[in-house]
Structures are given as C-alpha cells and as structure tokens.
Amino acid sequence: MLSLYDGSLDVPGILKEWYEAELTSNYGAYIPFVGTVRSEDGIDGLSFDIYEPILKSWFDNWQDKAKQKGAVIKMAHSRGDVMLHESSYIAAVFSPKRRVALEFIDEFVEDFKASAPIWKYDLKNGQRVYAKDRSTAIKGSGILGAK
Amino acid sequence: MNKKEDVVLVRVEFLGPIQKDALELEIVNLNELAAILQKDEEVKEWLDNCAVAVNDNLVTSLECELKNGDKISLLPPVCGG
Numbered sequence: 001m002l003s004l005y006d007g008s009l010d011v012p013g014i015l016k017e018w019y020e021a022e023l024t025s026n027y028g029a030y031i032p033f034v035g036t037v038r039s040e041d042g043i044d045g046l047s048f049d050i051y052e053p054i055l056k057s058w059f060d061n062w063q064d065k066a067k068q069k070g071a072v073i074k075m076a077h078s079r080g081d082v083m084l085h086e087s088s089y090i091a092a093v094f095s096p097k098r099r100v101a102l103e104f105i106d107e108f109v110e111d112f113k114a115s116a117p118i119w120k121y122d123l124k125n126g127q128r129v130y131a132k133d134r135s136t137a138i139k140g141s142g143i144l145g146a147k
Numbered sequence: 148m149n150k151k152e153d154v155v156l157v158r159v160e161f162l163g164p165i166q167k168d169a170l171e172l173e174i175v176n177l178n179e180l181a182a183i184l185q186k187d188e189e190v191k192e193w194l195d196n197c198a199v200a201v202n203d204n205l206v207t208s209l210e211c212e213l214k215n216g217d218k219i220s221l222l223p224p225v226c227g228g
C-alpha cells in the first residue's frame with residue numbers, strides 16, 4: 001500500500017490505520033519507520049516533488065518481494081512542503097515473525113533513499129533549494145552524458 | 148517524401164529540479180537524444196547524473212529504439228524521506 005499526501009503526514013492517524021487494517025491478519029510483527037524533519041542548517045522545512053508512475057512500479061516490485069516472505073509493506077510520503085518537526089515519510093513492514101520485518105525495513109528504506117523518484121528541496125529564507133548534495137543518482141544514471 | 152506514419156515524434160520530460168519545459172523531438176533512438184541534449188546549455192550539466200526512462204521504464208543503455216508517441220523522462224539524483 002502506497003499513499004501520497006499533500007503536506008505533512010498525520011503520523012498517529014496513519015500508524016493507527018495500518019495497525020487496525022492488519023489487526024486480524026495474524027502478523028506477529030509491525031515495524032514502522034517514521035522520518036521527521038529536523039532543524040539543521042537554518043532550514044524552515046523541506047519540500048518534495050514525486051514522479052508517481054515510477055514510484056508506483058518501484059514500490060510494487062518491493063511489495064512482490066515482501067509477499068514472497070509472507071510480509072506486507074506500507075508506505076506514506078508527502079508532496080509539497082513539510083515544516084520542522086513534522087513528518088514526510090512513513091514506511092512499515094508487517095510479517096509473521098520479527099526477523100523478516102526487521103531486515104526488510106532496513107533494505108527497503110535504504111533502497112528507497114537510493115532509487116525512489118522523489119526530489120527534496122530545503123525551504124530557507126523563502127527559497128526552495130534543491131538538496132543536491134544529499135541526493136543520489138539512480139543506478140544506471142549518466143547514459144546521456146558525453147563519453 | 149515522408150509519409151505521416153514514418154514520423155517518430157517523442158516527448159522528453161525533465162523531472163524534479165531540472166527547470167526546463169518538455170520537448171517534442173523527431174528522433175528514433177537515445178543516441179540522437181544524447182547528441183541533442185549535450186548541446187543544450189540548460190540540461191547538459193545534469194546529464195552525467197540523470198537516469199532515463201522510456202514510457203516509465205528505466206533504461207540503462209542508449210541502444211533503445213523509439214516509437215512514435217514514446218515518453219522519455221530524465222530523472223536527476225533523488226532524495227526521498
């Protein structure tokens with residue numbers, strides 16, 4: 001399940017919704033990761049652009065991998081502006097036993113950072129500045145560059 | 148004389164922070180696109196770090212024939228979360 005929201009995430013609401021949705025699914029483990037905007041370098045917040053078609057196929061691929069292990073992944077992300085101490089990202093894995101979910105949440109969040117087509121901007125002094133130094137080129141990038 | 152069905156017109160979209168409007172180009176493969184974009188002052192600085200998708204599937208080689216109506220997307224470095 002992939003959910004995109006305009007602005008910050010309602011963290012308690014989303015965690016509760018996911019918890020209740022799987023309450024009787026017989027999963028023994030529910031491991032969420034919540035990403036919250038921290039105060040650093042004088043930013044007022046962050047802002048996000050998302051390219052949904054490729055995000056969806058990337059997520060579906062991960063969901064298939066989880067399913068093979070008897071697990072399920074859920075993810076929520078913000079579009080647009082998210083201010084300090086608000087949250088822009090939640091990922092969670094449900095699995096029958098804890099080990100699968102613990103390993104999956106680690107692999108999933110790392111690949112999310114490296115591959116999901118989402119662009120981050122710092123909100124600072126009324127400007128929206130691409131977070132170039134914190135961004136990662138997607139695997140296979142550069143084919144159009146000069147040889 | 149070209150017949151209408153021979154024309155291969157593709158749309159090129161620049162995602163995220165690349166500040167450029169989409170282009171409509173008459174090209175038949177990604178090598179032609181590379182040659183055009185390497186001469187484009189607004190875009191060329193991005194090319195070494197951009198991933199490329201054709202019809203929303205990431206491609207890792209220029210050996211990709213294009214069909215009329217294809218959508219090509221350029222994806223600069225990402226940072227979700």
